Amino acid sequence: MNALEIEHLVKRFGAVTAVNDISLTVESGEIFGFLGPNGAGKTTTIRLITGVLTPDAGTARIQGIDIHDHPIEAKMQMGVIPESSTVYGDLSAEQNLHLSGKMYGMPRSQRDQRVEELLSRMGLSERRRSPVRTFSKGMKQRVSIACAIFHRPRVLFLDEPTSGLDVQSRRLVIDTIHKMNEEGSTIFLTTHNIEEANTLCRTVCIINKGMVVAQDSPERLKKMFETTQSVEVSFSRAVPKTLFAGEGILRVEPCGDKWRVYTDDPDRVVKYLVSRAERESLGITSLTMSGPSLEEAFVHLTECP
């Protein structure tokens, strides 16, 4: 059974069509990336799938259960981490977790056990009784995630979960995503961080203006834009842009203390750069060849006409 099936989902706000006939399928056990520029309709789509909004047309099924026909049963299958930290600031971490458990009808003994487990896993045991409003953004996000996974959901929706977090909190969030996935949960991840989607997700769906513009594995999406390969090079001393006037070089951009050379024939460009460095008595400090990036695919797919 697929974890998530969306068919022809449509949502309009007045004259604006925020979600325009989106259909997609997420297999059980996968980490699915849902990407799009600001205002593309990602959050609206998540709200439609999680039952916060009612669609104008189309259906969304979680673990085979239609969210709008059987919202309670469908919501029992899922956990949601909305974009901004959404925990009660006046309650402690422990109280927030107990509240989540109660919402899912878990008995006290099970809740106590799960609270201990999650506080420990999220590194919150020492601050368990402090009001959440006194926590840092990263700690609040950890409480939010702990609340969402409290009932061990089959499908976990994360809307920009690492946005604005420090490195430690970000790593903890990523580790939690991996752990939940290893335990059998399907992950539906919305992110602006293309690199995060590239390393985490088996399938990526890119939406723009409320429509799906591509859905595939990150590697296959990159290959769609194979022509834009690049060579990054840095020399022992500064060089002018005119140095890169060789055959096969399409475009050159400064990139920190390096130059990024775009080409459709990287081998030829590398040979040219090495020979040119010898001629100019330049030392090559670093030289790396990069294939097409998911970011380039994303930009290409979502750029305005």
Place this chain on the structure above:
Amino acid sequence: MTGLPVFLRGIAVICEKNMRLYYTKPPVLMFGVLFPLFMFLAFFVGRNLDLLTFFPGFLAMMLFFTSSSVGPLITPWEKREKTYERLLSYPVTQDSIIFGDIVAGAIFGVGISLLVWLASILFLPVVVINPGLFGLAFVLGTLAFSALGVLLASPASNSPPNVMIFSNLIRFPLIFMSGIFIPLSQMQGPGLILAYCSPLTYLVDLFNAAVSGTSVFAPLVDGGVLLAVTIVFILVARLIQVRNLTKGL
């Protein structure tokens, strides 16, 4: 597990959450406890009035303010704090959320008003001639005005101060036209017509019936009106809240 058990569980959990979070919020204490107390001091103390005559009206005013002070705060506060979206993602229905808010407001109203009543009987020789009716007035009154509080929270706003101002715009006129400061039997003309339009009038009348045995309407009429307005408030609140569900998220 679905159906009624889930619905009731949702009400209980949301009510408990509301009690824990909102009973001690400054706007609730200000408009729910201090304000009716100050109104009492301003209108009754030092004016040589028969406090026993006005006691049912004062109790109704207290119950009205306390019961309707929690509801307007909850939804705007949760929308502002971004907790409302998570609440909607839990396996609870919109009806559970609305009833959870109503029950929390009603418990607050009953609790504070009972305290006021207990404190009052220490100083005033109040005799309740019909305790059953007195209890019924408490229950119907708190439910009706707690539902009014939730209805007042229905506009699409994530600003608690705006909603509190709006709710006071509705609540203040009601206390002046409901037979609290001028007994209903002494009203006439447009004042009396306005009084008939206020649900608070019927609670004052019901308390009068319970305390002194004298009322303008039969207790059945008072109770029926309070029950009817409770249902209307709930239905309208439900309608508006569903329409404004995600506004202000």
